[in-house]
Amino acid sequence: MVEKILENKDPKLEAMTVDHEAPAPKEIVVDEPRLTRVARPLRHIRHIPVKSLVFHSKHGPITFSYENKIKLPINKNKLVVQVNYAGLNPIDMKIKNGYTKPIYGEVGVGREYSGVVTHVGDNLTDRWNVGDEVYGIYYHPRLAIGSLQSSLLIDPRVDPILMRPQNTLSPEKATGSLFCLGTAFNLLARLTEKGQLNSESNVLINGGTSSVGMFTIQLLKRHYRVSKKLVIVTSGNGSTVLSEHFPDLKDEMIFINYLSCRGKSSRPLRNMLESGQVVDYDDFSSLKETEKYTQGKFNVVLDFIGGYDILSHSSSLIHSEGVYVTTVGDYVGDYKKDVFDSWDNPSANARKMFGSLLWSYDYVHFYFDPNFKIVSKKNEWIHECGRLLNEGTVECIVDKVYSWKNLKDAFSYMATQRAQGKLIIKVDGF
Template identity: 60%
Template sequence: MSKKIMKNLDPKLETETYLPSAQAPVEIKTDEFKMRRVARPIRNVRHIPVKSQVFHSKEGPLEFSYETKIKTPISRKKLVVQVTHVGLNPVDVKIRNGYVNPTSGEIGLGREYCGVVTNVGSDIAYAWHEGDEVFGIYYHPHMGSGALQSSLLIDPKTDAIAIKPKNVTSEEAAGTMYCLGSAFNILDRLQKYKYLTEDSNILINGGTSSVGMFAIQLLKNYYKVQPKLVIVTSSNGPDVLKSQFPNIADEMIFINYLNCRGKSSKPLRKMLKEEVVDSYSGEDSNTAPKPYTQGKFDIVLDFVGGYDILSHSSSLIHSRGAYVTTVGDYVANYKEDIYNSWDNPSANARKIFGSIMWSYDYSHFYFDPSPSTASKNEWIEKCSELLSDGTVKCVIYKTFDWKQTAEALKVLKTQSAQGKIIIKVEKF
């Protein structure tokens, strides 16, 4: 019966109802899946990060900023310097004094530096190399940018820079080019116009200022001036100068600024009239008076400011002599002075009519640290040579850590530092 039924079964239906007799496939075992962290592919760095020390106003705190970045690749005509040390100057506190309100953004500090070259543009690779130790001036006061940064983008055409001499420390190099450049250019001009000779009798007002110290060394060691230098200083100024420059210790005559209450013209006039040098405060009062036979001054270099010496210039300065000031009529006050402030009307009149008003040359010296000025006398290369051969040296007053910059500025404002104040910059 069953066979008969199967014969009559529709073949299509038979296919559809057929069930295979094979067993189901066995599950394939796999390892447990786990996500693992892998290294990212190397990407091109498109900038050099920079850490800067800035302020926003005169009374505001100093802060560290990370806003500045140096784009790479750098310009073909520029180079990058990793900064190790920065020298502070009076111009830094004057710039800070000028920003009363915090509306100008970030303002940098520092105008001169020392460091190591890390990147060099292709067009200047013949002159500069990675690893070169350099020192220079980064002077951009109107751009709000200072040298107190971990790295600087330098254009050798606009920023004075030179290879650091091997016999000079990084601290010394960081405090040299701005002040030495000022002193050298002042004296170079005086020599060019026949005011400075080996026989010149010279008065220096502010001998323990950094520019004053470089001027003293240049006058004696480079220009070979024969007469003794008459130096107005205060406190332990003579001890500092004699200990720092023992080879010329006997070539200086000192006038105590404190004993005459800032009126240094009085002891100067007395010295010229009586032809005797009064003992300096701290010297042995029993010592016999020293004779003074050098007469009036051919050159007066004023690094302090004030009108006292000028007011008695007819009895102090030779006709056809020269008076050069870096400050002006007002006595410098680092707590209040402002960068690029105007002189009083009488000082401005002297700039214009000085040669008519007096028989000597009066000039208010402003230092232009751009390399364009070096084309006239090669002062950048000359500064490096003077350091290298030991003609001059930088006197360091104190070195501060980068985090102690506020303390360093306080010391600078007291005007008591006898030498350069240096900031040590940390690597970033």
């Protein structure tokens, strides 16, 4: 086949030339190669990867996020802490309730933590070292970030942080200590400074098995040495829980069962004052004939549950020139609905403004912001709380410890408002 094609070729075509109208292109001149200095490639910028638990709205789930990173090198006045445990607080649910629509981006969870220092800023090397075991409060609710992260960038000038004594304070107990203990300590310190609390005060506590209530009981009896018995309003097996956790204080407390009187704790309280007999815990209508009550009206009422019942009978319960302090307000706390930093109702606002003119006692709605820029520099509460924990004067009662993969179960349990102590989340390595 090839041979036939070659036999039929035309010799004229071999000699034919074609002239092109366009000229040939010019030669491209190439400069001599020269090395120049350029900006550092992005791959050389170092970060600490961070895994965190976040949500986008009150209706959405809490999920893992990997968006946040800590840039290296860190600021010379800051620390990086690898988080091992984080603490939950009712404020986490109140913050979540405030985000009705997913338009604000990621919102973090958790206000307390314990862990290990992994990076130290240049200005802090004389006080902190890599490997230090620490615990503290990471309270930035309006910045929408939380402590449930694998690593936190801490500013000790703002964020309360302490060394954890490994021999006397477990990481779980350390995690749940400072926020609620700080609340109780600052609340009582304020009353003492104003002359409203002393060793002879008669104190009523509404919500004894709340974390703040438990720390308050310990501080009143072991630190402030209040001599009179504390009257504790609690519910269910609250009296048993408190007696078992604080056996040395068992005989220093009188219990009122919130459930047996259907939330109207003022009724057994008035009954006790009028009769001069201690009311039976499980049946407020019956009296313990063998146990007298001679302490009279209350100088201090501390409310960690909320409600208006005790206030509505304040004239028969609160002593002249006494004080009523609440951390909740007139409404009974509802973790499923309450919103962080919401306004009090009109009657509570009126008491705050005109209470001293209308009643013989003082009314205080106490808020605790642990940031050092908010709290007075003269107030060394963080070191005092650390000392009380180290010496065993007070201890954190931990109810349950969850893996951070089971945060949904932890939130569900907290929503029942039956927790009797702190809920702690164990943060997995990342």
